[in-house]
Amino acid sequence: MIAPLAALIRYHEMKCGTEGSVSPSRASEEFRLLQSIPPELQKRYLRVQKRHSISAVVPVERGVCTGCHMRQPPMVTEVAEEVYECQHCSRLLYDPDVAYEHSVG
Protein backbone atom coordinates (compact mmCIF):
# COMPACT_ATOMS: atom_id res chain seq x y z
CA MET A 1 0.00 0.00 0.00
CA ILE A 2 1.19 3.49 -0.74
CA ALA A 3 0.19 6.66 1.11
CA PRO A 4 -3.20 8.12 0.15
CA LEU A 5 -1.52 11.36 -0.88
CA ALA A 6 1.01 9.70 -3.20
CA ALA A 7 -1.71 7.50 -4.67
CA LEU A 8 -4.00 10.47 -5.26
CA ILE A 9 -1.33 12.51 -7.01
CA ARG A 10 -0.37 9.61 -9.24
CA TYR A 11 -4.00 8.82 -10.01
CA HIS A 12 -4.68 12.47 -10.84
CA GLU A 13 -1.68 12.53 -13.18
CA MET A 14 -2.99 9.45 -14.96
CA LYS A 15 -6.48 10.93 -15.28
CA CYS A 16 -5.38 14.35 -16.48
CA GLY A 17 -2.01 13.68 -17.99
CA THR A 18 -1.31 13.20 -21.66
CA GLU A 19 0.68 10.03 -21.15
CA GLY A 20 -0.23 7.03 -23.31
CA SER A 21 -3.61 5.56 -24.15
CA VAL A 22 -5.65 3.06 -22.19
CA SER A 23 -3.83 -0.24 -21.81
CA PRO A 24 -4.25 -3.26 -19.52
CA SER A 25 -1.21 -2.28 -17.43
CA ARG A 26 -2.55 1.23 -17.03
CA ALA A 27 -5.95 -0.06 -15.96
CA SER A 28 -4.37 -2.30 -13.37
CA GLU A 29 -2.26 0.54 -12.03
CA GLU A 30 -5.35 2.71 -11.70
CA PHE A 31 -7.05 -0.11 -9.82
CA ARG A 32 -4.03 -0.50 -7.55
CA LEU A 33 -3.94 3.24 -6.83
CA LEU A 34 -7.66 3.35 -6.05
CA GLN A 35 -7.15 0.71 -3.39
CA SER A 36 -4.79 3.08 -1.60
CA ILE A 37 -7.19 6.02 -1.78
CA PRO A 38 -9.88 6.05 0.94
CA PRO A 39 -13.43 5.99 -0.54
CA GLU A 40 -14.28 9.36 0.98
CA LEU A 41 -11.24 10.92 -0.66
CA GLN A 42 -12.11 9.32 -4.02
CA LYS A 43 -15.58 10.89 -3.83
CA ARG A 44 -14.17 14.30 -3.04
CA TYR A 45 -11.59 14.01 -5.77
CA LEU A 46 -14.18 13.12 -8.42
CA ARG A 47 -16.35 16.05 -7.38
CA VAL A 48 -13.47 18.54 -7.43
CA GLN A 49 -12.05 17.09 -10.63
CA LYS A 50 -15.34 17.74 -12.44
CA ARG A 51 -15.16 21.37 -11.44
CA HIS A 52 -11.46 22.13 -11.69
CA SER A 53 -10.21 19.47 -14.10
CA ILE A 54 -6.41 19.41 -14.30
CA SER A 55 -5.97 21.75 -11.31
CA ALA A 56 -8.11 19.66 -8.94
CA VAL A 57 -5.09 18.63 -6.89
CA VAL A 58 -2.60 21.40 -6.17
CA PRO A 59 0.30 22.01 -3.78
CA VAL A 60 -0.06 24.53 -0.97
CA GLU A 61 2.80 27.01 -0.75
CA ARG A 62 3.48 28.99 2.44
CA GLY A 63 -0.12 28.48 3.50
CA VAL A 64 -1.54 29.67 0.17
CA CYS A 65 -3.60 27.50 -2.20
CA THR A 66 -1.85 27.56 -5.58
CA GLY A 67 -5.21 26.97 -7.27
CA CYS A 68 -7.08 30.08 -6.11
CA HIS A 69 -4.19 31.94 -4.40
CA MET A 70 -6.14 32.40 -1.17
CA ARG A 71 -4.46 32.03 2.21
CA GLN A 72 -5.62 29.07 4.24
CA PRO A 73 -6.69 29.39 7.86
CA PRO A 74 -4.21 27.98 10.41
CA MET A 75 -6.38 24.90 10.84
CA VAL A 76 -7.08 23.46 7.42
CA THR A 77 -9.55 20.65 7.00
CA GLU A 78 -7.83 17.32 6.69
CA VAL A 79 -9.64 15.08 4.18
CA ALA A 80 -7.37 12.10 4.50
CA GLU A 81 -3.82 11.48 5.61
CA GLU A 82 -1.83 14.52 4.43
CA VAL A 83 -4.58 15.65 2.05
CA TYR A 84 -6.45 18.87 2.79
CA GLU A 85 -9.35 20.78 1.32
CA CYS A 86 -9.03 24.44 0.31
CA GLN A 87 -11.48 26.51 2.35
CA HIS A 88 -12.14 28.78 -0.62
CA CYS A 89 -12.24 26.69 -3.79
CA SER A 90 -12.49 23.12 -2.38
CA ARG A 91 -9.47 21.95 -4.38
CA LEU A 92 -7.48 19.17 -2.75
CA LEU A 93 -4.24 20.47 -1.28
CA TYR A 94 -1.01 18.82 -0.30
CA ASP A 95 2.34 19.90 1.06
CA PRO A 96 4.88 19.58 -1.78
CA ASP A 97 7.65 18.64 0.68
CA VAL A 98 5.62 15.70 1.97
CA ALA A 99 4.74 14.59 -1.57
CA TYR A 100 8.41 14.70 -2.50
CA GLU A 101 9.35 12.51 0.45
CA HIS A 102 6.77 9.94 -0.65
CA SER A 103 8.00 9.89 -4.23
CA VAL A 104 11.59 9.34 -3.08
CA GLY A 105 10.77 6.68 -0.51
Ligand SMILES: [Zn+2]
Ligand atom coordinates in the same frame (compact mmCIF):
# COMPACT_ATOMS: atom_id res chain seq x y z
ZN1 LIG B 1 -8.11 27.25 -3.26
